[in-house]
Amino acid sequence: MPRTTVARIDTSAIRHNYRLACERAGPARAMAVIKADGYGHGIAAVAKALAEDAPRYAVACLEEALAVREAGLSQPVVMLQGPHQQDDMAVFARQGFQPVLHSHYQLEWLRALQTAPAFWLKVNTGMNRLGFPPQDLAAQVEPLLNAAVTRSALQGFVTHFSCADDPASPETAEQTRRLCQATARWPHLEKSVGNSAAHFLAEQPLFDWSRPGIMLYGSSPVIGRTGPELGLRAAMTLEAPLIATRTLKAGDRVGYGGSWVAERDTRMGMVAVGYGDGYPRHAGTDTPAAVRGRRIRLIGRVSMDMLAVDLSSVPEARDGDSVELWGPQVSVDEVAAHAGTIGYELLTGVTARVPRLYR
Missing domain, CATH: 2.40.37.10 (Lyase, Ornithine Decarboxylase; Chain A, domain 1)
Structure with missing residues (x-):
């Protein structure tokens, strides 16, 4: 007999937490972040649990996105790190994966395609990990909108908050301001800014797509608060x-x-x-x-x-x-x-x- 040390996963808790994210996202839709094997809960099981609720998933790498397809699910999958190698781009186009492009070499790979996948551009508003500087954004966007292959494939812009877990920090508001200023020329393109913590910030706009991650699994994204204190259920x-x-x-x-x-x-x-x-x-x-x-x-x-x-x-x-x-x-x-x-x-x-x- 195997030992009885186990992790019991309550998929109804995951659905509860996703629906709470949707309520707190207001008019924004929520793409469910299921990277890192569904934050340790099993990516296929999590994706299936949310299949009737989540219109879109988000993952970090190609293996995770393919696991969604192997689970029999057809929703678009946003690739938060974009392609890691050039051959990934063709797979993205075939499978309905939407890369978030953050570097010039990824744009070159995109331009080499005859059919481009739907894609996003990462804007570095202050996290300083990935993304194009706001002042350089026009130089990236205009050629994409003028090219037949990429004109209709560009979905919009993604940024990531560095301090949203701290409600007292002014940095989230400043990053929001930088993004709005940088993208004002293209109001028809969508914006995605909201990590889990941003769902709990009063008066924080989440624009078109939020990205709830850790909150789906019942853990708190906010400094000094536990998941149950935020209305989340342990998954x-x-x-x-x-x-x-x-x-x-x-x-x-x-x-x-x-x-x-x-x-x-x-x-x-x-x-x-x-x-x-x-x-x-x-x-x-x-x-x-x-x-x-x-x-x-x-x-x-x-x-x-x-x-x-x-x-x-x-x-x-x-x-x-x-x-x-x-x-x-x-x-x-x-x-x-x-x-x-x-x-x-x-x-x-x-x-x-x-x-x-x-x-």
Whole structure:
């Protein structure tokens, strides 16, 4: 029998979160971002769960887009990094993939085609990762609009916010201003600006297409807020069994380095999950978990295949009980905060040895 460490995926939660994104996007339509294997939830399963709701998907690379087609879905797929090599362009045209072009070499590949796919241009408004500078945009757009192959294929403009997770930052408004100023000459072309965090910014315009990502999976995109506080439902429940329980005596140490010492007699349990499964090694003592519907805490260091929990608050817990590491009772954002990281990393980092079970 395989061990019962599993990631349970609630596809109804993904649909709930997508619909919330649509509500918060106002007049904008929402393309569902399902890159990184659906943020660790399984790209095919996520795409199918949203098939009746999402008019468009967004991914990072060609392999991810092809997985959508292999799942039997025909919606347009936006390629957020554009082509990685010239041959990709012809595949995009055949498959209905829409690249976001950010560099001159990608435009050269586009111009070499006889039939161009629908495509977007990336505008660097301040993130300073990818994109054309606003002051150079006209030099890129006008030749595309004057060429027969590309004139009708240009969909519009994409930018990415650097500080939308911080509602107090003025940078998002400034990036919005830069984009509007740079694209004012082409009001007929669409704009896509809204990452997950932007959906929760008061009075932030999301224009034509928003791009909800992490919020689809129930994790918070906003500094200082958890997913449940934003009305999001956890899509993944990471759970593992208690494989041993015992009572430690005062003075007993637990785990590598003996970093945690019992101050009094303490009921302890060992849980069959660790950093080999993607649970963060840097989540230490006091990181929350839950068993039998009540919250407990980690103690000591996380090992590759196990971690220890304090069962003082649930003395009736027994070997074989299932422990929730994150899910509806314990937000992944709480665990991430204890580990000094973000929910994105935890969800995408659950390893392949953890089965995904869908409902």
